[in-house]
Amino acid sequence: MPELPEVETVRAGLEPLLTDRDIIGVICHRSSLRYPLPDLSLLQGKRVKAVRRRAKYLLFDIEDANTERAKVLVWHLGMTGQFHVLPEQAKCGLHEHVCFNLSDGQSLRYRDARRFGYAGLLYADKLEQHAWFAALGPEPLSDTFGVEYLAKACAGRKAPVKNVIMDAGIVVGVGNIYASESLFRAGIHPTRAAGRISTERLQLLVKVIRQVLREAIDAGGSTISDFVHADGKPGYFAHSFQVYGRQGERCFACDKLIKRISQAGRSTFYCSNCQH
């Protein structure tokens, strides 16, 4: 389901519903998703202090009055993970794996049909050293992600530029949809070797990646099949796709047909006339 804009949208939706709420009960319907789940019963009686995001990970800051070492509940939505906030009485839905009952009578439910999602309960002061975070590249919307950085990361690399911008070790949050969309806007062919792109064009690529992600966040994410917000409302960025999912349709810019290829096992969409 989620790339960076979708996770950010989920975070923004959950923040007002969870901040300063106490978790009074945890019901776990299975012991593992992609990986074994941590002992979530440890969260009973604890308070959520903030809902943050790093890359595509949701971070729930947990306050523990009994110890000085704060913990963070880290949650990755995988492909189909969703969080919903419902009245506590609402019955358990299909593929609903975990339920957190809150002090205000609401409950936070995690649903995930494919179970590619995963979670961990980590010490806040050890977060950055954890394997999930240690090798992550910069946030695309931060100042660290600039043309100087990207040019260095791309130098000498023969891998297709699409694979490189999707590599979380280089820059986080650019998934399959926004990779195609960004390369279209930048006029760069997705199979072009990353190391063979001029600095001027990389400058444009940085600009459009930030632009595309920002616009998608402002639109509340993209809705494809099953992405919904905490309140069940859809995102609207899918209406703005220029190439993603449009193979065989006409390019809005030049009227040629949009193509689809497979790169690293993922579909890529592009216009062979507009992108070089």
Place this chain on the structure above:
DNA sequence: CTGAAGACCTGCCTGC
């Protein structure tokens, strides 16, 4: 080292 491919899992759509 790099890059490609397979693995994880279920659901949905297409075409025969």
Place this chain on the structure above:
DNA sequence: TGCAGGCAGGTCTTCA
């Protein structure tokens, strides 16, 4: 109608 096959927003592991 039924069923096989392909495909899906992510990331980790394995292999060349």
